[in-house]
Amino acid sequence: MNELRELYQEMIIEHGRHPRNFCVLENASCKQEGFNPLCGDHLILFLIEKNGVIENISFQGSGCAISMASASLMTDAVKNKSIKEAEKLFQQFHLLITENKSEENLGKLAVLAGVSEFPARVKCATLAWHTLKAALQNETQTVSTE
Amino acid sequence: MNVRKDFPILEKIIYLDSGATTQKPRCVIDAIQKFYLEDNANIHRGVYELSQRATKKFEHVREQVKNFIHAEHSHEIIFTRGTTESINLVAQCLSHNHIQKDDEILISAMEHHSNIVPWQLIAEKIGAKIKVIPITDLGEIELESFRKLFTAKTKMVAVTHVSNVLGTVNPIKEMIRIAHENNVPVLVDGAQAVPHLSVNVTELDCDFYAFSSHKMYGPTGVGVLYGKTEWLKKMPPYQGGGDMIERVSFEKTTYNKLPYKFEAGTPDISNVIGLGVAIDYLNQIGMHAITEHEKKLLAIATEELKKIPELKIFGESENKIGVISFTLNDIHPHDIGTILDHENIAVRAGHHCAMPLMQRFNVPAMTRISFGIYNTEKDIENLIKGLKIVHEVFHERIT
Structure with a gap:
């Protein structure tokens, strides 16, 4: 039960149910889709990027609590960050949810550390991040982490 | 039903996913090992006793399958890699002459992807259409709508016997009767039916019936296609290779008789043997x-x-x-x-x-x-x- 509590922390369930930045950005400079066809997690990421900075970011979609909470927390975490900072954050986050290691304080993102005990769910937690990465690299293909 | 002791893996898990694949009883696991230890040889080839023994055991399973689904002839039983391959085989072979441009294929709204995509592949290739038989909120086929979907262009009905999601047992006998009134053949996806119900393909009068070994307590990698003789004779081969030929020259090849015409290459012999043991096991329980x-x-x-x-x-x-x-x-x-x-x-x-x-x-x-x-x-x-x-x-x- 402890591992489950660790995975499904209050904040994750709350963000899963009521995700932040959950809307369409009409004037988005970039739009990218992420879809895991086997499990059905799906999101569309909207970005406004100016001079290497993510000025605004939002998403829409549906999926499990982990994927939705992760997307919600990610949009909060990378807003107003530079692309470089966002990329670094993703590296740190990846290390956290795969090996439960954190070199820096990841703030709210740290609530997803419990995913490291559930390898099958890493793909849920990283879908939004891989979608962001693809968006920043101007890729057009739908992203999947399966 | 006192069978848990036959499934060693169940000591470790509460398994509620038999629709995906069933666990295997020890007798099936042992039979596969025994085959490799004592009987392994390629079939339909060797003059030596070992190969003949392997062939006999393999062909005995064909007979078992025939009896299990109450088919009339063992040459109507074709071994494939699974339900998916069985359906692809029928779709591909019928796309050569039976189903043509602008023809219509009827499938139901509750089909598994394996009974949708093979038909889409051929429909796209030859320009045929797929029409969907609607279902009710309870998860049942709308029989009246089904009846009305038939046109002069309808060439095939492909429908599942039992839904892998809803559990519905479809009225396929009635559906087959309706299709035959319209001179349309029917393929039944029986993957979710064969492990749970006594299936009688002769009584159903279906033209094709497809199912998998691994959902009926047998090993993975083996499936069955039952086809009526008249259809199997009309259809061209599915794949070319060894075993499916009669004579080969660079100018012309003639094909082997049924069912071998549809079994190119060395089949999954040991797992077919395993399927035979699974059928015995199911028959023992009833x-x-x-x-x-x-x-x-x-x-x-x-x-x-x-x-x-x-x-x-x-x-x-x-x-x-x-x-x-x-x-x-x-x-x-x-x-x-x-x-x-x-x-x-x-x-x-x-x-x-x-x-x-x-x-x-x-x-x-x-x-x-x-x-x-x-x-x-x-x-x-x-x-x-x-x-x-x-x-x-x-x-x-x-x-």
Whole structure:
């Protein structure tokens, strides 16, 4: 039960149910889709990027609590960050949810550390991040982490 | 039903995903090993005794399958890699001459992807159309609509015997009768039926019947296609290679007789032997007893699950076997699956390879439990306990 509590922390369930930045950005400079066809997690990421900075970011979609909470927390975490900072954050986050290691304080993102005990769910937690990465690299293909 | 002792793996897990694949009894596992230890040789080739012995054992399984599904002739039993390949075989072979441009293929709204995509592939290639037989909210085929879908262009009906999501046992005998009135052949996807019901292809009068070994307590990698002789004779070969030929020259090849015409290359011999042992095992228990056992579990589980508020069951036909798909409030099936897994309970979560059916019911995914001969009331109790933990984790209470 402890591992489950660790995975499904209050904040994750709350963000899963009521995700932040959950809307369409009409004037988005970039739009990218992420879809895991086997499990059905799906999101569309909207970005406004100016001079290497993510000025605004939002998403829409549906999926499990982990994927939705992760997307919600990610949009909060990378807003107003530079692309470089966002990329670094993703590296740190990846290390956290795969090996439960954190070199820096990841703030709210740290609530997803419990995913490291559930390898099958890493793909849920990283879908939004891989979608962001693809968006920043101007890729057009739908992203999947399966 | 006292069979749990035959399934060593069940000591470690509460297995409620037999619809995906069944666990294997020890006798099947042992038979595969025994084949390799004592009887392994390629079949239909060697003059030596060992090869003849392997061939005899392999062909004996064809006879067993024929009897198991009550076919008339063993040459109407073709071994494939699985239900999926069986369906692809029929679709591809019929696309050469039977199904042509602008012709129509009827499939139902509750088909597994494996009975959708093979038809789409040929439809795209030759310019044929796919029409969908609608289903009701209870998860039953709309027979009247089905009747009305036939036109002069209808060339094929492909329908599942039992839905892998809804558990509905479709009225395929009636559907086959209607199709035949319109001179249209019918392929039945029997993957979810053969492990649970006594199937009689002669009585059904279907033209093709496809199923998999691994869903009926046999090994993976083996499937069966039953086809009526007249159709199998008319169809061109599926794949070319060894075993399926009579004479080969660079100018012209003539094909082997049925069923070998459709069995190119060395088949999965050991696993076909394993399937034979699985059939013996099922026959010993008796298909009637299996159906009754699983119906009882279905009734108990349905009653228990319905006590849970916010739990919605999809598929409420009276003609239903041991599959229950449900959603629980707004909790995503993958979260349910992870929490149940943590309690050592294996269930299926997702779209169940039936995305169009998910759309029909307007949900992205469902959680599914499916029973096999080894499940017990205790498994259902554990499932209910597991679902209570799901609620606790998501801060809800079930009374």
